[in-house]
Amino acid sequence: MQDTKQVERTDERDVRMMDASLKIAPSILSANWVRLGEDVAAAERGGAELLHVDVMDGHFVPNITVGIPMVKWLKTCTNLTLDTHLMITEPGRYVEDFIKAGSSMVSIHVEADPHILRTLAHIKNLGARAGVAINPGTSLTHLEEVIEVADYVLLMSVNPGFGGQTFIPRSLERVRRLRGMIEERGLNTSIEIDGGVDTRNAAEVVRAGVNIIVAGSAVFGEKLNPEETVRAMLDAGTQWV
Ligand code: DX5
Ligand code: ZN
Numbered sequence: 001m002q003d004t005k006q007v008e009r010t011d012e013r014d015v016r017m018m019d020a021s022l023k024i025a026p027s028i029l030s031a032n033w034v035r036l037g038e039d040v041a042a043a044e045r046g047g048a049e050l051l052h053v054d055v056m057d058g059h060f061v062p063n064i065t066v067g068i069p070m071v072k073w074l075k076t077c078t079n080l081t082l083d084t085h086l087m088i089t090e091p092g093r094y095v096e097d098f099i100k101a102g103s104s105m106v107s108i109h110v111e112a113d114p115h116i117l118r119t120l121a122h123i124k125n126l127g128a129r130a131g132v133a134i135n136p137g138t139s140l141t142h143l144e145e146v147i148e149v150a151d152y153v154l155l156m157s158v159n160p161g162f163g164g165q166t167f168i169p170r171s172l173e174r175v176r177r178l179r180g181m182i183e184e185r186g187l188n189t190s191i192e193i194d195g196g197v198d199t200r201n202a203a204e205v206v207r208a209g210v211n212i213i214v215a216g217s218a219v220f221g222e223k224l225n226p227e228e229t230v231r232a233m234l235d236a237g238t239q240w241v
Helices: 004-018 033-045 068-077 095-101 116-125 171-184 202-208 226-238
Strands: 023-026 050-056 081-087 103-109 129-134 152-156 190-194 212-215
Touching (some): 023 033, 023 226, 033 068, 033 226, 068 081, 068 095, 081 095, 081 129, 081 212, 095 103, 103 116, 103 152, 116 129, 152 171, 171 190, 171 202, 202 212, 202 226, 212 226
Parallel strands (some): 023 050, 023 212, 050 081, 081 103, 103 129, 129 152, 190 212
């Protein structure tokens, strides 16, 4: 039996994920963690609905970041939907802890989990949205067997591991093909793009078929104003969704 807290969380995520409107998911990876709460609040004022949490294990990707305690703390300081991107091997071992800590969206890499269907089902059974993430060098054909189970696809537009990298131009073509796969199957899967997106290319990715934009350095980079940047991204992309 689900406890009440879990049911509340499910309702909240349904409101935010069911419609195809453009959503910005600022990534805390590029934020100044000394003033994280203030920066997150500023991004929310700008219109962000999601908050992207990049979890790296130094094994699946060559970098180490944060884990379950960070999600727990974020949950106490923001109402944004916590969108957790697991760049870790054996993600199935940890999804339950992340969801209990407050992640309403959890994505796992197709390259990292030999039992991905089981893990995606597990995420959904625990009351969260399940995402399948894919690296720029992995063929989209790997999604064919899993796309019907996933609520969203996180398409990496840089090689995962670091913020502030340059958008790989080929990603636009991949978004278009992925949108085609989704439409062919009559699904309403969201496409989240992650890496190198800023106010200059936001409209282009949305036009290609994206409806969730992750943005780290473009929102939280030094000397930037998170509120204004999120608003500018929404303005740039909204005409295409
Ligand atoms: C990279 C992460 C991204 C990163 C994006 O591996 O998955 O979410 O924070 O950062 P920017 O937007 O700076 O490319
Ligand atoms: Zn990410």
